[in-house]
Amino acid sequence: MKMPKVKNIFIFLLSIFCLLPLIVMIIKSFQGMSGGFTIEQYGRALFQTEDFFIGFWNSVIYTVVIIAINLPLSLLAAYGFSRFTFPGRDILFWVYIVLMLMPFQATIVPQYLALKALGILDTPEAVILPNAFSTFGTFLIAQYMRGLDNEVFDAGRIDGLNEFSLMMKIVMPICKPIVSALTVLLFINYWSMVEQPIIFISDKRFMPLSVLLSGSGKFLNISFACGVIFTVLPLLLYLFSYGDLMQGIALSAAVETGGGGEPANKRNGKSYGKRIGRLMVSFLIAMISFTLITQKVTYIMTAEVETVSPLSGDLREDPKREDSKSLGYFRTILPAACVKSQGSKGYVYVIQEEKSKRRRTQVSKVMVEITAQNGSDYAVSGPVMDDAQVVLYTSRPLGDGSYVRVLDRGDIYD
Amino acid sequence: MIKKIGAVSCIVLLILLIVFQIHVINSFESLPERAEIFLIDDDGRKFSTEDIEPLNQDFLISRIKERNISVGKNKISVILTDENYPNFWNFDMARGKWFSENKDEAVISNNLAEKLFHTEDAVGKEIDLGDVSYTVSGVYEEKDLYKKAASERERIYVPLNSNFDEGNTDVSVFFATGKKGECEKFFAERFAEKFSLYTGAENYKDYEIKDMTRNKDIISQFLTGYVFIVQLLLFIFICRLFIRDFGLCFDKYRKASEKQYLGEIVSENTTEILITAIKWTVMVFASIFLVRKIIGFQFYVPGKYLPPDYVFDFKFYSGIFSQKSEISSMFLSDYKNLYINVFHLCTVISASEIFLSLVLYLVLWKKIFSRRAA
Numbered sequence: 001m002k003m004p005k006v007k008n009i010f011i012f013l014l015s016i017f018c019l020l021p022l023i024v025m026i027i028k029s030f031q032g033m034s035g036g037f038t039i040e041q042y043g044r045a046l047f048q049t050e051d052f053f054i055g056f057w058n059s060v061i062y063t064v065v066i067i068a069i070n071l072p073l074s075l076l077a078a079y080g081f082s083r084f085t086f087p088g089r090d091i092l093f094w095v096y097i098v099l100m101l102m103p104f105q106a107t108i109v110p111q112y113l114a115l116k117a118l119g120i121l122d123t124p125e126a127v128i129l130p131n132a133f134s135t136f137g138t139f140l141i142a143q144y145m146r147g148l149d150n151e152v153f154d155a156g157r158i159d160g161l162n163e164f165s166l167m168m169k170i171v172m173p174i175c176k177p178i179v180s181a182l183t184v185l186l187f188i189n190y191w192s193m194v195e196q197p198i199i200f201i202s203d204k205r206f207m208p209l210s211v212l213l214s215g216s217g218k219f220l221n222i223s224f225a226c227g228v229i230f231t232v233l234p235l236l237l238y239l240f241s242y243g244d245l246m247q248g249i250a251l252s253a254a255v256e257t258g259g260g261g262e263p264a265n266k267r268n269g270k271s272y273g274k275r276i277g278r279l280m281v282s283f284l285i286a287m288i289s290f291t292l293i294t295q296k297v298t299y300i301m302t303a304e305v306e307t308v309s310p311l312s313g314d315l316r317e318d319p320k321r322e323d324s325k326s327l328g329y330f331r332t333i334l335p336a337a338c339v340k341s342q343g344s345k346g347y348v349y350v351i352q353e354e355k356s357k358r359r360r361t362q363v364s365k366v367m368v369e370i371t372a373q374n375g376s377d378y379a380v381s382g383p384v385m386d387d388a389q390v391v392l393y394t395s396r397p398l399g400d401g402s403y404v405r406v407l408d409r410g411d412i413y414d
Numbered sequence: 415m416i417k418k419i420g421a422v423s424c425i426v427l428l429i430l431l432i433v434f435q436i437h438v439i440n441s442f443e444s445l446p447e448r449a450e451i452f453l454i455d456d457d458g459r460k461f462s463t464e465d466i467e468p469l470n471q472d473f474l475i476s477r478i479k480e481r482n483i484s485v486g487k488n489k490i491s492v493i494l495t496d497e498n499y500p501n502f503w504n505f506d507m508a509r510g511k512w513f514s515e516n517k518d519e520a521v522i523s524n525n526l527a528e529k530l531f532h533t534e535d536a537v538g539k540e541i542d543l544g545d546v547s548y549t550v551s552g553v554y555e556e557k558d559l560y561k562k563a564a565s566e567r568e569r570i571y572v573p574l575n576s577n578f579d580e581g582n583t584d585v586s587v588f589f590a591t592g593k594k595g596e597c598e599k600f601f602a603e604r605f606a607e608k609f610s611l612y613t614g615a616e617n618y619k620d621y622e623i624k625d626m627t628r629n630k631d632i633i634s635q636f637l638t639g640y641v642f643i644v645q646l647l648l649f650i651f652i653c654r655l656f657i658r659d660f661g662l663c664f665d666k667y668r669k670a671s672e673k674q675y676l677g678e679i680v681s682e683n684t685t686e687i688l689i690t691a692i693k694w695t696v697m698v699f700a701s702i703f704l705v706r707k708i709i710g711f712q713f714y715v716p717g718k719y720l721p722p723d724y725v726f727d728f729k730f731y732s733g734i735f736s737q738k739s740e741i742s743s744m745f746l747s748d749y750k751n752l753y754i755n756v757f758h759l760c761t762v763i764s765a766s767e768i769f770l771s772l773v774l775y776l777v778l779w780k781k782i783f784s785r786r787a788a
Contacts (some may be wrong), residue, residue, distance in 0.1 A: 043724065302716070306599070320612075395600075395716075
């Protein structure tokens with residue numbers, strides 16, 4: 001009697017240990033920067049982090065498109081392998097298995113060269129195309145189809161079905177569990193892919209959330225909440241197709257799970273699946289709504305700025321009089337409104353363009369030393385380039401790295 | 415029958431509200447944009463003509479001073495200002511013209527003219543304001559909307575350099591706008607820079623520049639915001655309609671395909687298929703149009719009302735509210751008064767519009783979808 005209890009406690013502890021990262025992630029997502037319970041992380045992630053939604057929808061698009069191409073191709077290929085006999089079939093299937101076992105790292109270089117030759121590097125196609133066909137799907141479905149009884153096909157033929165109708169009307173319904181299982185496995189695989197986008201794409205605009213979450217400093221304070229939201233969709237999909245997944249992984253149409261191991265959704269009929277399905281749709285609608293709100297909030301929260309270019313020349317003592325005494329020749333002269341001075345030192349905000357095709361503009365804080373001033377203009381020394389765009393006026397307080405909308409790039413001295 | 419009358423009443427009321435809101439917004443937008451500069455501590459030094467004069471090179475400036483007096487039974491505000499003042503307030507002159515500076519001329523409203531002279535045609539008549547006698551040079555028609563902005567007192571506009579205040583032209587408030595009555599972005603910042611340059615930063619320290627250059631944008635958002643909400647509701651409606659229609663068509667096809675081939679189904683239902691195709695095409699194009707509009711719509715909120723970092727920083731918002739209540743006792747110009755009134759009016763109108771639209775939307779939703787489901 002003692003052994004099962006000890007075993008249960010051990011399993012319980014082990015499962016807690018396995019769930020620990022998830023538990024920590026959820027708990028930490030409700031903690032503010034200074035500790036204490038807060039939903040600030042969710043507020044920031046869902047209402048004002050544009051990059052989070054760019055990544056999220058990129059992940060959705062990549063995963064959905066890849067699965068939408070991958071599944072039919074795998075089904076057709078598996079049907080061919082399991083139903084037809086043709087010369088070289090076994091060798092080809094063996095090659096499939098070899099390809100399946102090959103690690104991704106071994107095929108990176110050829111894939112990279114092929115994508116470069118096709119001219120689609122740094123585009124979403126570079127991620128979608130190499131993953132559009134996976135030998136794993138074909139292998140899994142072919143193994144499943146091989147277990148189907150020939151009599152089913154013969155009965156179909158007698159009813160007048162051609163090969164395609166046979167596949168659509170007989171094989172597809174039977175293969176539903178394995179298709180569901182494959183969908184979940186593919187979804188989890190592509191939802192969390194990191195290597196392919198990092199290697200084949202350099203533009204952040206096309207990066208999925210899995211890459212952005214781990215690589216961008218913008219998610220530093222909200223990474224736990226983002227992680228929780230990122231987990232919701234695969235979790236719901238898993239719950240949605242739990243029964244089929246269990247059946248599918250059994251790898252045989254004939255094998256049915258026993259009464260004790262029968263999944264909950266099967267026991268409760270279709271209502272469970274429908275509920276989860278509705279939950280998934282609601283989640284996606286909510287994400288669309290949050291995306292729209294975030295777009296509006298980001299627009300409001302982005303500062304509008306007017307910029308000027310630094311000027312070189314004589315700085316006059318009295319800015320109202322051109323003939324007043326010269327304070328000297330200076331290489332970088334900026335209007336006083338540009339420089340936030342603290343004694344003889346100060347800083348300016350310089351415009352930088354984001355290294356992405358989105359070409360958003362950011363500001364970076366540059367420390368300068370004030371060498372002379374006449375009340376209207378400052379002569380400064382520091383790492384301010386001659387062609388730099390320096391922020392003159394801003395509609396909101398700026399910080400280092402803030403995104404801005406530049407209203408006018410004209411030089412006010414012109 | 416009652417439901418139909420209710421729905422028609424809602425639609426009529428909604429249209430009337432929209433028309434009224436457009437009128438209110440247009441009336442407000444016809445006023446020039448401006449920045450208002452006033453001294454916080456009125457006991458201190460005032461803005462002198464010499465200091466303000468150089469600003470006329472780059473801006474359109476109008477100085478203003480107010481004195482309360484009684485003329486007979488009428489309590490009157492005497493507004494001492496200059497020739498530029500009509501550029502800041504849309505005066506609809508019913509008779510005569512605006513006064514000329516350096517003359518003892520006055521401009522009054524048609525209501526005051528009726529009260530004082532029992533006629534609107536008061537041009538040329540004399541008004542005694544204390545020791546000084548003024549000749550009425552013009553009578554303006556008071557607009558209903560603008561009347562709301564002004565105080566209860568009747569107003570008489572006289573030249574700032576007339577004898578009323580013994581020729582003292584120093585003021586504690588003046589207005590500024592662009593040369594053409596339009597203010598570009600960052601007008602207030604540009605103005606502050608010039609003001610500091612011309613007057614010397616050390617001369618005036620306790621003054622505030624009230625940036626009202628984008629008040630029009632804020633007010634116009636009541637209508638564009640309502641349109642945005644309607645677009646959003648329409649888009650949801652079209653999507654729902656499309657999904658429902660698609661489901662119905664798919665069920666119909668599935669049932670028909672049990673008995674007929676595809677070709678037979680198409681040939682028997684050609685007209686219906688064509689109508690459905692046209693309907694769906696219209697829906698798709700309407701959805702694309704609406705999505706573009708929804709994405710393209712941008713709100714504007716002045717930077718000072720937004721927290722620096724986190725949008726749900728409620729401490730910041732409560733700070734803003736408490737700050738607003740602190741400055742409420744300060745000088746409120748007619749424009750500011752009008753802005754507050756129009757803002758409140760538009761809030762009420764927009765809330766009513768949204769409520770009525772939602773009622774109509776829910777009625778339509780119930781009618782369309784419950785009928786289709788049946």
